[in-house]
Amino acid sequence: MSETTAHAQSQTTHAQTHTGQQHPIRLYLFVWGLLFVLSAASYMVDYLGVQSYLRWTLILLFMMLKAGLIVAVFMHMAWERLALVYAILLPPLLVLVFVALMVSEADYTIFTRVAFFGAGP
């Protein structure tokens, strides 16, 4: 983390001024390349017509890897203070509870639709 002190002299008077997220350009280029490869891979899932559980697993896997790389490196989350990391990353996980609720609701809706209207709208 020695690069973070590069501009420290001029800014030590400001308690709030942090000295910036300075990381090597190589790292960004590497992640950029990885994101390209992962996007190409998820496109190939569709292009090659992979179906069913393998398709969904691959889509979710590539999606999470891409999202993780963007948040961790491009948005510097890997270097942020843990308090910020938890405050930002934990709440979206609770959305999964909402997802579970709506899955059960959607199952019920389609059940009543099919039961009362047959295969209609």
Add this chain to the structure above:
Amino acid sequence: MAQTIETLGGADLRPAGLRGVAADFSSDQRAFKTASWGKAMMWIFLLSDTFVFGCFLIAYMTARMSTPVPWPNPSEVFALHIGGQDVPLILIAIMTFVLISSSGTMAMAVNFGYRRDRRTTAILMLLTAVLGACFVGMQAFEWTKLITERVRPWENPWGAAQFGSTFFMITGFHGTHVTIGVIFLIIVARKVWRGDFDVERRGFFTSRKGRYEAVEIMGLYWHFVDLVWVFIFAFFYLW
């Protein structure tokens, strides 16, 4: 690398790990010690935006799961006729690569901003804006194509009517974010180019001193737009 430095008063006396998190949140001070207010507030705004997009994607999931009418196959709907054959999802793939590239140039702009390289930072930010504008342009093309094929928020030629409403809602909201981002990028790039952050010129709107951190905060917004597209690409176009 997860531990960051405390610039005030030298050593950081707070404990590491979860104990550190508890200490930060229970301290009678700012919780996000090393993140400035500007950065913390952008993160919290992005968290709220996460919930907005989360609700849209959940609404789409619910609609798709609860309709007995077949859902249109996005692979075919978004195919383009190139060289005598239909290439599935090709436009969406190109849009994805354009947006990822814009994220790459933005990350590098932040880096050059902290190196106080005004010229390179501004050029990289403008390049990001151009790529973002390309993305919106391609989205306009995509919308036009679907509208001429009679896709409406209440109907479409291929099956479940909800396809149109969720498509226009989700991509429309994302496109709006990209457009706002492009405007935001141009504004910050102009400030960088003019040297506002070197002389700590006060902002027109906030009258606060401008710092190079503004580039990073702008970058957070831009990467978030790319991040949302990752989820839309997976759930709407590939699923």
